[in-house]
Amino acid sequence: MIREPFGGVVDVVTGGLGGGTGRYEKKLGDLDGLYLDADAHEKLMRELGNPLVYAVEDFRPGTQAGDLIYGVTRMIPGKVGDEFFFTRGHIHARADRPEIYYGQQGRGLMQLESPEGETRIVEIGPQTICYVPPFWIHRSINVGEEDLVMVFAYPSDSGQDYGIIERSNGMRHRVMSDGKGGWQLVENADYRPRDAATVAALLSDYA
Numbered sequence: 077m078i079r080e081p082f083g084g085v086v087d088v089v090t091g092g093l094g095g096g097t098g099r100y101e102k103k104l105g106d107l108d109g110l111y112l113d114a115d116a117h118e119k120l121m122r123e124l125g126n127p128l129v130y131a132v133e134d135f136r137p138g139t140q141a142g143d144l145i146y147g148v149t150r151m152i153p154g155k156v157g158d159e160f161f162f163t164r165g166h167i168h169a170r171a172d173r174p175e176i177y178y179g180q181q182g183r184g185l186m187q188l189e190s191p192e193g194e195t196r197i198v199e200i201g202p203q204t205i206c207y208v209p210p211f212w213i214h215r216s217i218n219v220g221e222e223d224l225v226m227v228f229a230y231p232s233d234s235g236q237d238y239g240i241i242e243r244s245n246g247m248r249h250r251v252m253s254d255g256k257g258g259w260q261l262v263e264n265a266d267y268r269p270r271d272a273a274t275v276a277a278l279l280s281d282y283a
């Protein structure tokens with residue numbers, strides 16, 4: 077089947093996507109247990125009543141190899157204790173599939189972690205393209221004071237494995253406020269590195 081081409085407008089304020097086929101949201105309650113300060117999480121839930129943390133509108137033509145899924149993500153600014161709001165994060169189920177993010181509005185970070193546990197940070201502002209290479213776990217973080225809006229695109233057959241982060245008790249680093257309006261990386265004391273066999277299995281995915 078040959079699809080019809082089209083153009084769609086990105087709304088940098090609402091995070092809307094013209095021609096999108098779906099939308100999903102993650103609220104603070106969906107991210108329970110992921111932040112360092114569980115008390116601060118509970119307090120925020122009480123005060124704000126399970127606020128939205130991020131919303132995604134996307135276009136998914138299917139899951140066929142060679143096709144492309146793309147969309148817009150809008151992340152709300154905020155912190156749980158001293159830790160900035162983040163997305164759940166994942167590695168692609170087909171780990172050799174890449175992704176790009178293109179900043180539209182706001183100030184954010186892409187936190188990347190290799191299978192061996194190395195951390196990289198890419199700062200994303202308006203008109204910044206972030207290349208997420210194959211094999212990197214990735215999570216985005218709003219470190220600004222306004223909504224962070226980004227466009228993304230990845231191969232349709234990538235899939236997402238969210239469990240990789242859970243199995244290591246989180247990512248190796250947390251992105252926390254430095255107390256001066258900026259951010260800093262803090263080691264996650266609960267982090268469990270992946271063993272050599274797990275790393276090798278991930279990297280052998282290159283088809």
Ligand SMILES: [Fe+2]
Pocket residue numbers: 166167168175214230
């Ligand atoms: Fe991804």
